[in-house]
Amino acid sequence: MYLGCLYVMVALGLTLIYGVLNQIxxxxxxxxxxxxxxAFFTVTRFATKTLGLPDAGAYLVSLVVALGVGALLGLAIxxxxxxxxxxxxxxxxxxxxxxxxxxxxxNAQLALFGPIPxxxxxxxxxxTIRIGRIFFTxxxxxxxxxxxxxxxALYAFMRYTFLGKALRAVAQDRETAGLMGIxxxxxxxxxxxxxxALAGMAGALLGPVLVLTPFAGASVVVKAFAIxxxxxxxxxxxTIIAGILVGIIEAFTVQYLGSGLIDLVVFVLxxxxxxxxxxxxxxxxxxxxx
Amino acid sequence: MSRRAIYFALxxxxxxxxxxxxxxxxxxxxxVICAMNVLLALGLNLVLGYTGQLNLGQSAFFGIGAYxxxxxxxxxxxxxxxxxxxxxxxxxxxxxxxxxxAVRLRGHYLAIASLGFAVITYQILVxxxxxxxxxxxxxxxxxxxxxxxxxxxxxxxxxxxxxxLMDNLxxxxxxxxxxxxxxxxxxxxxxxxxxxxxxxxxxxxGSGVGALxxxxxxxxxxxxxxxxxxxxxxxxxxxxxxxxxxxxMIGPVIGAVVLTFLPELLRGFGELRLMIYGxxxxxxxxxxxxxxxxxVKRK
Numbered sequence: 232m233y234l235g236c237l238y239v240m241v242a243l244g245l246t247l248i249y250g251v252l253n254q255i256x257x258x259x260x261x262x263x264x265x266x267x268x269x270a271f272f273t274v275t276r277f278a279t280k281t282l283g284l285p286d287a288g289a290y291l292v293s294l295v296v297a298l299g300v301g302a303l304l305g306l307a308i309x310x311x312x313x314x315x316x317x318x319x320x321x322x323x324x325x326x327x328x329x330x331x332x333x334x335x336x337x338n339a340q341l342a343l344f345g346p347i348p349x350x351x352x353x354x355x356x357x358x359t360i361r362i363g364r365i366f367f368t369x370x371x372x373x374x375x376x377x378x379x380x381x382x383x384a385l386y387a388f389m390r391y392t393f394l395g396k397a398l399r400a401v402a403q404d405r406e407t408a409g410l411m412g413i414x415x416x417x418x419x420x421x422x423x424x425x426x427x428a429l430a431g432m433a434g435a436l437l438g439p440v441l442v443l444t445p446f447a448g449a450s451v452v453v454k455a456f457a458i459x460x461x462x463x464x465x466x467x468x469x470t471i472i473a474g475i476l477v478g479i480i481e482a483f484t485v486q487y488l489g490s491g492l493i494d495l496v497v498f499v500l501x502x503x504x505x506x507x508x509x510x511x512x513x514x515x516x517x518x519x520x521x
Numbered sequence: 522m523s524r525r526a527i528y529f530a531l532x533x534x535x536x537x538x539x540x541x542x543x544x545x546x547x548x549x550x551x552x553v554i555c556a557m558n559v560l561l562a563l564g565l566n567l568v569l570g571y572t573g574q575l576n577l578g579q580s581a582f583f584g585i586g587a588y589x590x591x592x593x594x595x596x597x598x599x600x601x602x603x604x605x606x607x608x609x610x611x612x613x614x615x616x617x618x619x620x621x622x623a624v625r626l627r628g629h630y631l632a633i634a635s636l637g638f639a640v641i642t643y644q645i646l647v648x649x650x651x652x653x654x655x656x657x658x659x660x661x662x663x664x665x666x667x668x669x670x671x672x673x674x675x676x677x678x679x680x681x682x683x684x685x686l687m688d689n690l691x692x693x694x695x696x697x698x699x700x701x702x703x704x705x706x707x708x709x710x711x712x713x714x715x716x717x718x719x720x721x722x723x724x725x726x727g728s729g730v731g732a733l734x735x736x737x738x739x740x741x742x743x744x745x746x747x748x749x750x751x752x753x754x755x756x757x758x759x760x761x762x763x764x765x766x767x768x769x770m771i772g773p774v775i776g777a778v779v780l781t782f783l784p785e786l787l788r789g790f791g792e793l794r795l796m797i798y799g800x801x802x803x804x805x806x807x808x809x810x811x812x813x814x815x816x817v818k819r820k
Contacts, residue, residue: 255629315807323575326632327763328806330756335799342796453640456633464629495644498637505634506622 233371234440235478236378240433241451242458242470243385244426250465251402251422252313257329259455261336262304262427263448266297266434268344271351271443273297294377294435301431305424308332313423314416340445348442374436381429386467398422402465453494454481457501529685536677540670549669553741555781556676557734562761562773563683564730569759570767571691572723573703577755578619578635581642582728584750585612586735588646588653591662591745601665605736609729616728620721639752646747656747664740676737683730688770699723703768753795760802766812775813 241263248256270293312332316325389395400408401418409415434448441447458477462469477497484496540549561583568576586608593604619638623631646653653659666672690696701709702716710716739745757780765776780801784794805812 249629255632312803312807323573324806324810326575326629327759328803330759331799331802331804331806333799334753334756334760334795335803338793338796338799342793453636456636460630460633491648492644494640495648498641498644501637502634502641505626505630 233374233478234481235475236375236382237433237437237440238451238454238458238477239382239471239474240378240429240436242455242462242474243382243467244429245452245455246459246462246465246467246470247385247422247426249459250467251398252317252419254313254325255329256308256423256426257326258308258333258336259426259430260448260452261333261340262301262430263434263437263451264340264445265304265336265448266301266431267351267438267441267443267447268340268349268434269300269431270294270297270435270438271349274351294432297435298428298432301434302424302428304431305427306420308427309420309423313419317416317419337445337449344445346444348444351438351443370439374440377432377436381432382471385425385429389467394418394421450494454497457497460501461504525688529681532684533681536674536681539677540673546669549673550741551781551785553669553673553676553737555778556673556680557738557741558758558761558777558781559680559774560676560683560734561731561758562765562777563680563687564727564734565758566727566762566767566770566773567687567691567699567723567730568727569762570769570773571696571699571703572720574623574720574724575632575759576635576724576727577632577752577759578638578642579727579731579758580750580752580754581639582612582616582731583735583738583754583758584642584646584747585615586732587738587745587750588735589732590736591659591739592652595659595662605665605733608736609732612732612735613725613729617721617725619728620724623724624717624720636752636755639755643747643750643752646750653747654745658744658746659739660744662739662743662745664743665737672737672741676734679733683733684770684774691770695719700768756802757795757798760798764801764805764812766814769812769814772812772814779813 241259244262245256245259248254248259270290273293273296274289308329312328313325316328389398397408397413398418398421400411400413401415405415430448433451437447437451441450454477458473459470461477462471462473477500480496480500481493484490484493488496539552543549543552561579564582565576565579568574586605589608589611590601590604593599593607594601599607619635623634626634647655649655650657664672666675691699698709698714698719701712701714702719706716735750738749742749761776761780762773763776764780765774766772780798783801784797787793787797809815
């Protein structure tokens, strides 16, 4: 169930990029994986040995490192793919280019780290917290706390700050926003960086939960896509609700049908959603010129 | 003879000569894979290149072709060709069904819906163990023709035939219609083109051709496991179409040939096949949007 919160973090990045750029980033999965690996190496190689931090401190530092690595990767993909392709105004090509980047990143990691899963222990996974008759692992509480804070921060940023307002303006109408003295290129870059940083941190939180391989992120992002569709593209509230919904559905699927069927159930739901209500659970009115 | 006829004669001669230029079993095996990839790329190109729809589900149709044929032959003892025909028709119908609601979706939505379809198909192959044997796989599948060379001639022959048929199709008014939809669907519709009919048609034919390639896959490899039809394979097929040059007939063929042989030639560098695909895909989109064909045409 707490996985739902992580899905929301990943899906929010996707939906943010879609909302502002009208683009899908297929490489988002690899930002998650790269974040997870960055956190893993921070904990095992750097923080505990070089800095001599205690386990818990090292893990928290690694979250920040993953955030930073995700942001850097976002900067890179914006500079390399989205920015140069934006002028040509084609909708298919950037999408295809991000698939290329994704395949490239995934296999570069495979070459570097190998296919054998890494054992990523979080110091919080060992502790349990009891509330009434229900037990939680420390990790799941941490996941919920960190994702809730970052989702809330993102939401507040978009809603109440001037930059957030400018971002929404760019999302609505890039040209008009440009005329109002907003620099769309800069804001688009910012969007991608925020989205990627979130994905990186989600990776660091996921690392100890999933088996950490170069393909770990893919399974999460595939679900994030489903969430984005179910919630409605570019719609933040919808995405949050859909993410938690998918987390719950997943928990029930594991309970009653077996874990092998999770992807099947989620994607049947996705296709059903596309048939019945392609605009997502919270429909956003959009004008279509025909 | 027209120039077209000469090109076709040359292509057939080249196909005939290839197995005698590459005589080791290993390279002949690569040739068979190459012929299958050409078929897959041709099928995808009709959808992606000519109609401008991003179908990420081609790996699923490839898998449907392979599994339906094998199960009909092994479990129900059908004749191979009859089973192959049934598999292609089945994939065509599934493609049509997917297209029936996919035509309402555009660009990104279709990309994700077809990706979802690929994920679902893969999961069914893994989980429906009573029929597909799941991850354990099906073993001891016999090819329709005994020798590798024979199999190559068979698949390459079919590829040339499909190429010829599609070439005629895209030169006909149907091709103009598809291109009109790709360039501007709204304008096409205002000229009386029923775009959803033609999009569904292209989708269905594309999936059928993908399944046709799948028909021969299990016999060639001898075993059948779901992993051969993972979503990543959809990406590699797409890479072939894009790298070669989508929206042209010869482009995807070139792309399939280049991307089949290039990783083999670079095998010394380890398991870099997919990295090459990813890199080629990204670089071509960024710097050479018309693909390899564009380079040749410019001269």
